[in-house]
Amino acid sequence: MSLLQLPVRPGASRHAVGRAAGPWGTLARVERGPDEGGAPRSAESLLSDVARGDDSAFAALYDALGRGVFGTCLGVLRDPDHAAEVAQEVWVEVWRTAARFDSVRGSARTWTLTLAHRRAVDRVRAVQAQRDRDQRVLDGSTEREFDVVADEVESALEQVRVRDCLGTLTPTQKQAVVLAYYGGRTYREVADELAAPLPTVKTRIRDGLLRLRDCLGVTS
Structure with missing residues (x-):
């Protein structure tokens, strides 16, 4: 060189x-x-x-x-x-x-x-x-692809309010959540589409949904 x-x-x-x-x-x-x-x-x-x-x-x-x-x-x-x-x-x-x-x-x-x-x-x-x-994160996660956080967001609030709160997410969280929440993709499908590790994608989606819940005022 x-x-x-x-x-x-x-x-x-x-x-x-x-x-x-x-x-x-x-x-x-x-x-x-x-x-x-x-x-x-x-x-x-x-x-x-x-x-x-x-x-x-x-x-x-x-x-x-x-x-x-x-x-x-x-x-x-x-x-x-x-x-x-x-x-x-x-x-x-x-x-x-x-x-x-x-x-x-x-x-x-x-x-x-x-x-x-x-x-x-x-x-x-x-x-x-x-x-x-x-692997420890995966092993400790629930078997359901979208846990109770996603269910709360979907059932308690209107789609327009969810879209407004999407602006509070980081770009990577928003991208992953939109693919999963609006596109109906599984964690694995989102990971494949974004060419990102599955644990990373799961973390982005969960953290994004938690931030949406806080923004929308959903309580556990």
Whole structure:
């Protein structure tokens, strides 16, 4: 790749830098020109310079180890998009923590790929934890597709008042509620139409109906 983004440390060199906002604060956009002559530098040497804020060394290190980092992430995550996201996080970590590298404990490649493997495993655990939370929500929900909240809204108030109160919902809640409440779709059908996870859709519909009930003054 010829274009990288990395957070700038105080005192780091800035060649061909254009500032842009990003989730890590100030970002430096580094464009590399043609490689200069000379023998390739070792990853250890490059990492040492990265620790001193040398963005050109960072670019060279990325060229040397980028495929290995992505491959390590992909091997754990089995999803190219997730692997690309985690690889980006790994390179941000390399930029920020290069000074922690100790050549006595192993090579620069091993150190970098270990970071990649650890990050990828953390992502797997985070995704699994979210799935477990979603499953607990599903397991704790009632078997009826639309519970008593929906019944109260439908039976107690006129359609026009419901439409007025739809304006109090968030856009995502309104979209899900309209499909379910007016379109007569099940949770699964709404999830398929919105291309959203079923637990997320169930939460949007229930929260939206609760807000409708409050707006319309329905009491339990």
